[in-house]
Amino acid sequence: MDVRRRAGASGQPDTHSGSEGPSEGRLRPTVESSETQSVGDGAMTDGRTDKCSDCVGESEAMCDVRSGNTSNVDESTAARSENTPNEGAGGTADSPNPTSRSAQSDAHRGPFVAALDVGTTSVRCVVLDRRLEVRGVCRRPVQLLYPVPEHVEIDPDQLFEAVCEVIKGAVADAGLTLQQVTTMGISTQRSSFTTWSRDTGRCYHNVVCWSDRRASGLVKAWNASLMFRVPAHVCWLLHKVTGNPRFQAVSVLRLMNAQVTMRLLWCMQNIPVLREDIGRGRALFGTLETFLLYRLTAGRLHVSDRTNAAATGFFDPYLMQWSGYPRFLFGVAPPSMLPEVVSTTYDFGSTAPEVLGAPLKIGCVIGDQSASLFGAECWQRGDVAVTLGTGSFMDVNTGDRPHTSVRGFYPAVAWELGEEVVFMAEGAAGDTAASVLWGRRIGLYDAVEDTAALAESVPDAGGVRFVPAFSGIAAPVNDFKAAAGFIGISAESSRAHLTRAILQAIAFRLRQLYDSMRAECAFPLRHIRVSGGVARNDALCQMAADVLGVRLERPRDVETSVRGVAMLAGLAAGVWRDRSELEPLRQTERVFEPDPSRGAALRAEMAEWERALQRFGEWYPDDVK
Template sequence: MTNQYIASVDVGTTSIRCQITNSQGQILSSACIKVNLLYPQPGYVEINPDELWSDVCSVIKSSVADANISIKEILLGISTQRGTFTTWRKDNSQPFHNFITWKDLRSDTLVKQWNQSFLMKTFRIGCYALYLVTRNKRFLAGSSLKIANTQSTMRLVWVLKNIPQLKQAIENKNVMFGTVDTWLLYKFSGGRKHITDITNASATGFYDPFVLSWAIWAKRVLNIPISILPEVVDNDYSFGYTDKSVFGYPVPIKCVISDQSASMFGSCCFNYGDIKVTLGTGTFLDVNTKQMVHGSASGLYPLVGWKLNNELTYFIEGACNDTGSIIQWALSAGIIENPYESSDLANSVENTDGVYFVPAFSGLGPPIMDDNAASGFIGLKATSRKQHMIRAILESIVFRFTLLYNLLQKETNLKIKGICIDGGVANNDFVCQLLANILGIEVYRPSTTEVTILGVTFITGLKAGIWKTRNELKKMRALNSIFKPSSDMSVYENCMNEFSMWLKAVDRFKLWYNLK
């Protein structure tokens, strides 16, 4: 049989990876290119669209060459970072601006203005009143609607306000909006397709997962023109083939999906209540709720997990924006010299010696919901050593997630026995064991850290008929380690005491940037 090699591409925030897998699930090759992030001003984080496109093509060609196969033998599957977008001219494909990434803060003032506006407060009150009457979870979610910097919403509003060329081009119907997946599909198709997959659309902030369409309020309240938005399609949509000019041969595209959804699929979280935690640049907690859309008033939010074979699966998601970024900061500050040694250094001391760290470079999300919190250490004294500080940093990542987990437990009746983890920070044994100890559940770490790519591979293989059932995929997924909670009750009690003290430290850092 031909076309039995899968090229799975993951376009992340910091890197672009492509992995070649055969029909037995064996990895033949892997290639990686670092994403060139641009920082034109403080708080601005951009990517050049043409450079990203070139790098994606390059990494695919490199991985195919390393696998010693022909481009004619591959099936292409793609996952992308969410919330990052650009706009471009319909007539000549020229971008109006760079990709504005999900980490970009240029619209922070707009976000705060809108969240505190009379209009938004009225909207929330109206939604809550409707919820009391109807008990519809859609209105419960609306009652706590809060626009976030990580969503595309206000960054797109900022673009529409601040790039003059756009206004005239919109009047001439010469503008296309797209997240990373949309741009890549547009380029791969030679400009013929202006589409986005449903999981990326769901994460923009202005796609309504309850009714599965672009939100009406985005047009009426924020003046986002619907005409510039792409068509929303399923994850196993008939994406067609790459234009012959791209690789010299039309390569079939079988799957497009967002990174968090791909990692859920790669973790084989197919059933109701299955939980995956990505410990990457940020922490993302995702729970499979099947056909149930979960409305929350506490900061958890519903997303489309995937739509495959016309079957829709929803997630509950909660996020902490600072995880791997905290480790990167500690590296740049010289606190940690090598991320791989941080676990051993943290374990080399019995405790933090009263030192606590608050990870809030991007504020504190649910359930605290404080964008004005500060980051920092508290409790430093003459006896404090680097090991104590490193342990405090790693503990803060776990404690921050514990808040999110407790919120999930409060809002659902899920009986959780274990969680699947992935992402770079999941390689840290100290973090994994502390998670198991404080949550009182098993933590499953896979043998591969590239779970996002694994998810793309699985979906592409199912679509192509290489694998027939999801049970086959479960057999292919191997675990590296299972971290079990300590049977010593004093360990749990000590964890909770430290967690309680950390919460007191958090209180000291709240609303710091509102203080005069």
């Protein structure tokens, strides 16, 4: 039996309301909800707005996040809000933060660091003390907007309002004032962007999310064009002559929607006032960290840090500067609209006093996956951080030089701290949480928390294989025409077999990434530390350890992006002298040791799963994403 599905489980709902197209002003699209949109920030919430009465004057309890753990909400609570935009398999706890209450009476635990984490579906701020213990938390949902099919947006004004609310709310929840917070670090989702007027500060359009697919036609056309293919062939020849791996990497390069390049080009082509102001040098561009810094400093700063710039598609991580190639080839991103690129721990100064009511020093700005790598304390070359959230991200510390890949891994900047510049290679497998949530939606289980016990109730998947390709299959397969679905279902197949097949598929994709990383890296891969909301699934983590044949460490706090940005901001501000003071603060909640016999059995099942992957490959005439 072969069941294939192309449902909108890649972050997009199956239907969209509203028909508003691009305009010269701000877009005001219809709002739609999607259950998969709640997973990208590691924790899946139950759809409630986490009110902090100290900052918004509401009568509700202060931010109900306990000890920084935002991934333990009861699944039945989530199920009650099936149609809310923040629905999923985890979320906030149901009691106020007990630790934060004590901050009012033991201020000697300072200095305090604020960590602002801007995710796809929520914005949160966490105040931590010198021991990295949570003192206060505030969280707000982010409403994703779907004005027309394939468009995924965020209202920039609402986003900035939420950012200001959570900063003030977390500080109040800690029983502190802004003046008592030493510094703040900012971690953001990457590749989401907007543009705005240099004169008025007003945005020309909503934030275009990283998951937006409006530029699919441009991506397809450019990937097939001679202007794009000829340079690739030239680079292939240059690689044959010189042996330079950079030429080989360019020869296999392909454009994708996840990169900013084509989505920005779409905006330039379809929003006349933006195009006109770019010609006059009056338009500014920024990914989320740039936009937020501009607003937080009342227009003083128009900068991007290198970890976020490296994810745009038009930044050269080898030269550490904006690349002129996309501008020459596509006519996109002229220098007049691009921000200055600075270090992760650049001297950003403080927020404008009128924005938050008092100035707050900004000590660090960093992309979310880079923050997770640092927060997992993957500080040595070969250390590996795996984040299981909306997708599965495998980030490898590659030391002091960018990694050149021919298998689809992205060379990125990990962080900059003083004179130290660290790079990472990133591989991503999409649809991790989307697959788990889809399984619940079709009735395989009532609660996502049930998946571990259900999967472990059978010794294997009973011949059932699942291909998690709602948005195609990324590296190292790189087949964006693949279909998603089950194969191998028999009359004896049960819900447990299908559930186990879903979890196995996630583990198998990790094995593909790991094998390809090992083949490309000229150094051994070391510690593997796992984080993210889906990492709370013990059965999945054990399967991953078994099929990889390596031990996996899961920290007590799986929200490592918050921890990482707080560490970097604190190091830059002198809260900690160096990383040696941070090492004793890492707490491992559980270690998953590989079992050789289970690993051998899983690898045999993986061989069959790879056959299923071939069967489902190249299914659609066009890229899914």
